[in-house]
Amino acid sequence: MLDNIALIGFMGSGKSTVGRLLAQRLGWRFQDTDALVERVAGCSIPTLFARDGEAAFRDKETSVLLGITLGERQVIATGGGAILREENVAALRTRSLVVYLTAQPEVLAERVSRRPGERPLLTSGQPEPPLARILSLLAERGPLYQSAAHCIVDTSSRPPAALVDEIIRQHQRGLV
Ligand SMILES: Nc1ncnc2c1ncn2[C@@H]1O[C@H](COP(=O)(O)OP(=O)(O)O)[C@@H](O)[C@H]1O
Numbered sequence: 001m002l003d004n005i006a007l008i009g010f011m012g013s014g015k016s017t018v019g020r021l022l023a024q025r026l027g028w029r030f031q032d033t034d035a036l037v038e039r040v041a042g043c044s045i046p047t048l049f050a051r052d053g054e055a056a057f058r059d060k061e062t063s064v065l066l067g068i069t070l071g072e073r074q075v076i077a078t079g080g081g082a083i084l085r086e087e088n089v090a091a092l093r094t095r096s097l098v099v100y101l102t103a104q105p106e107v108l109a110e111r112v113s114r115r116p117g118e119r120p121l122l123t124s125g126q127p128e129p130p131l132a133r134i135l136s137l138l139a140e141r142g143p144l145y146q147s148a149a150h151c152i153v154d155t156s157s158r159p160p161a162a163l164v165d166e167i168i169r170q171h172q173r174g175l176v
């Protein structure tokens with residue numbers, strides 16, 4: 001059985017929420033790459049994007065991810081753009097069951113609207129309204145999530161606790 005479980009998927013798919021709960025259920029360590037990047041940067045993600053730009057965020061994200069994927073008995077919640085770099089995906093797949101959390105675009109839009117300002121790619125001066133922006137990012141990223149994942153879990157109409165059960169089942173099946 002693989003040593004870690006990593007959650008990938010679009011902003012608002014529930015990686016951080018489900019990941020925390022899953023780690024509690026398994027008694028594993030919870031690692032949220034966004035929180036670790038914030039710790040390394042000493043500021044919030046919106047501040048980091050505004051101050052140093054997306055590329056600086058991506059470099060920190062990769063460095064955090066490569067470090068934690070060496071560990072074991074961890075649930076890793078990635079940021080929605082972690083799949084943009086092949087080296088991130090390769091590091092995740094080495095020792096982790098990679099689970100792609102999906103949701104309908106309208107569901108993602110509603111969920112991310114609960115904390116406006118938290119996700120710079122959807123808020124700060126973007127030319128498109130949120131749902132249109134989500135659709136265009138999904139068109140770019142959908143194939144990357146699909147090919148990075150060992151399995152896919154639809155979160156649109158299931159509460160986090162039910163998703164935790166489903167992911168544990170997938171892990172026990174020993175996929176890969
Ligand atoms: N399965 C779910 N059903 C309903 N709401 C959810 C679900 N998963 C997450 N949420 C809510 O959606 C929002 C975004 O969740 P979050 O875990 O931050 O997503 P991500 O880390 O993938 O961006 C939060 O308000 C969270 O409570």
Ligand SMILES: O=C(O)C1=C[C@@H](OP(=O)(O)O)[C@@H](O)[C@H](O)C1
Nearest residue numbers: 010011012034079080081119120
């Ligand atoms: O999709 C992305 O590129 C991003 C997703 C965010 O994480 P969540 O997916 O947890 O919101 C965070 O890493 C940053 O704002 C960039």
Ligand SMILES: [Mg+2]
Nearest residue numbers: 015016034077
């Ligand atoms: Mg998150």
